[in-house]
Amino acid sequence: MTEWRHCPQCAHALAPIVQDEDGGPKERLRCANCGFTHWNNPTPVLAAIVECADRGGLVLLARNAAWSGRMFALITGFMEAGETPEEGISREVLEETGLKADAISLVGVWDFQRMNQLIVAYHVLARGEIRLSPELAEYKLFAPADIVCWPGGTGLAVAKWLRSRGYEPRFMDLATRTALATGPALPPVPAPAPAGSPRGAEDARA
Numbered sequence: 565m566t567e568w569r570h571c572p573q574c575a576h577a578l579a580p581i582v583q584d585e586d587g588g589p590k591e592r593l594r595c596a597n598c599g600f601t602h603w604n605n606p607t608p609v610l611a612a613i614v615e616c617a618d619r620g621g622l623v624l625l626a627r628n629a630a631w632s633g634r635m636f637a638l639i640t641g642f643m644e645a646g647e648t649p650e651e652g653i654s655r656e657v658l659e660e661t662g663l664k665a666d667a668i669s670l671v672g673v674w675d676f677q678r679m680n681q682l683i684v685a686y687h688v689l690a691r692g693e694i695r696l697s698p699e700l701a702e703y704k705l706f707a708p709a710d711i712v713c714w715p716g717g718t719g720l721a722v723a724k725w726l727r728s729r730g731y732e733p734r735f736m737d738l739a740t741r742t743a744l745a746t747g748p749a750l751p752p753v754p755a756p757a758p759a760g761s762p763r764g765a766e767d768a769r770a
């Protein structure tokens with residue numbers, strides 16, 4: 565997330581300025597010229613645990629084309645103006661995977677402070693032909709029991725969902741996480757990949 569440097573109202577440079585707020589004096593990036601305050605509120609991000617209704621209940625995780633490592637994650641996206649969260653996650657799943665949502669249910673809401681985001685996580689039962697958007701390099705289908713959870717952010721959502729299905733979640737340790745995040749990316753798997761048993765659960769990240 566890039567830090568703001570200039571006022572969006574008058575283009576004057578923003579600076580850390582202490583001002584009295586409801587909670588007391590608080591330093592924030594503010595504009596000394598027009599009084600604008602950069603509140604820096606967390607951005608809501610929608611996330612989907614996509615369970616493939618027509619692939620034996622396997623869960624689709626995808627690797628973002630912009631990531632260098634071998635991490636696979638939930639389908640995520642920002643809400644757009646004028647849509648409900650359910651419409652938003654349904655749209656994201658369709659746009660990013662080609663799958664149509666049969667049923668959507670809220671798993672929970674988690675903070676993701678490193679990215680200044682609020683994660684709103686859904687379980688999405690979906691079906692159809694998988695067609696990845698260019699944003700995603702590849703996907704893998706995992707049996708729920710094979711998913712290894714990232715120990716924060718969306719991983720907490722996956723862990724809660726796994727428990728609700730009777731699986732005790734396993735969490736990735738820091739060394740594995742670092743190796744996956746910085747290691748070389750595998751060449752993309754041509755889509756659509758065969759629907760069936762998961763390939764290599766060890767590198768799952770969710």
Ligand SMILES: [Zn+2]
Binds near residue numbers: 572575596598
């Ligand atoms: Zn200003």
